[in-house]
Amino acid sequence: MRSKFIAGNWKMHTAAATARQLASSVVRGLGAEGRVKVAVCPPFPYLALVGDVLRGSPVALGAQNLYPEKEGAFTGEVSPAMLVDVNCKYVILGHSERRHKPELAESDALINRKIHAALAAGLHAILCLGETLEERQSGRTEAVLLAQLAASLAGVDAPRMARVVLAYEPVWAIGTGHSATPDQAQQVHAFLRQWVRETFGEETAAALPIQDGGSVNPDNAAALLRQPDVDGALVGGASLNADQFLAIVRVALP
Numbered sequence: 456m457r458s459k460f461i462a463g464n465w466k467m468h469t470a471a472a473t474a475r476q477l478a479s480s481v482v483r484g485l486g487a488e489g490r491v492k493v494a495v496c497p498p499f500p501y502l503a504l505v506g507d508v509l510r511g512s513p514v515a516l517g518a519q520n521l522y523p524e525k526e527g528a529f530t531g532e533v534s535p536a537m538l539v540d541v542n543c544k545y546v547i548l549g550h551s552e553r554r555h556k557p558e559l560a561e562s563d564a565l566i567n568r569k570i571h572a573a574l575a576a577g578l579h580a581i582l583c584l585g586e587t588l589e590e591r592q593s594g595r596t597e598a599v600l601l602a603q604l605a606a607s608l609a610g611v612d613a614p615r616m617a618r619v620v621l622a623y624e625p626v627w628a629i630g631t632g633h634s635a636t637p638d639q640a641q642q643v644h645a646f647l648r649q650w651v652r653e654t655f656g657e658e659t660a661a662a663l664p665i666q667d668g669g670s671v672n673p674d675n676a677a678a679l680l681r682q683p684d685v686d687g688a689l690v691g692g693a694s695l696n697a698d699q700f701l702a703i704v705r706v707a708l709p
């Protein structure tokens with residue numbers, strides 16, 4: 456059985472002091488609870504200090520991006536090995552804020568290189584996928600997701616796929632207060648899992664965690680997490696408040 460996985464995407468929020476406080480509150484609130492997997496993903500400058508706070512706790516550390524090279528003249532970039540070095544277990548890749556901001560405009564091809572680099576370094580990748588409102592309204596949701604899946608995961612084999620988490624984050628739900636409905640989420644998650652089944656086999660598909668994301672909060676989490684193919688949540692806004700984040704974690708308990 457897949458255990459639920461709740462990850463907090465802090466985005467470009469917090470300062471050193473608030474990052475430390477937030478991580479401490481999550482650690483304290485979670486205690487020794489091991490039935491739900493929990494991770495927090497702070498901004499790069501706070502990874503090490505949050506890692507110190509998490510040490511010895513069941514809360515894992517994740518980063519929000521990486522650059523797909525081992526090392527070299529890449530001013531301003533962060534390598535997979537650096538993330539491993541500061542004890543990151545996870546890295547969020549393909550977030551829509553990086554795909555769609557025109558000045559970042561990450562392509563599936565770049566995301567694919569990042570996925571390979573992350574997996575080669577031993578990281579677990581949280582691969583974000585999702586359609587825009589216009590794509591949904593014009594009936595292209597599945598086509599868009601298929602294209603994102605096929606291109607972002609090109610060349611990944613089944614053993615490495617075991618370290619990939621999918622996060623379905625419809626762009627229209629992120630930061631808008633309008634999460635996907637439980638039915639919408641279930642439909643897409645089942646579709647994603649079916650693609651993984653056809654591509655990597657039943658064992659990989661059955662073990663794959665698929666998180667839901669986009670305005671997940673303590674009020675809508677229960678109904679979402681009750682869906683058979685919703686295995687957790689990638690939480691943005693609500694992860695910046697320890698009480699709200701922990702309330703979502705509690706909802707995910709078996």
Ligand code: PGA
Pocket residue numbers: 464624628629630631632668669670671689690691692693
């Ligand atoms: P949100 O963000 O929960 O604030 O909508 C989710 C995400 O972008 O990962």
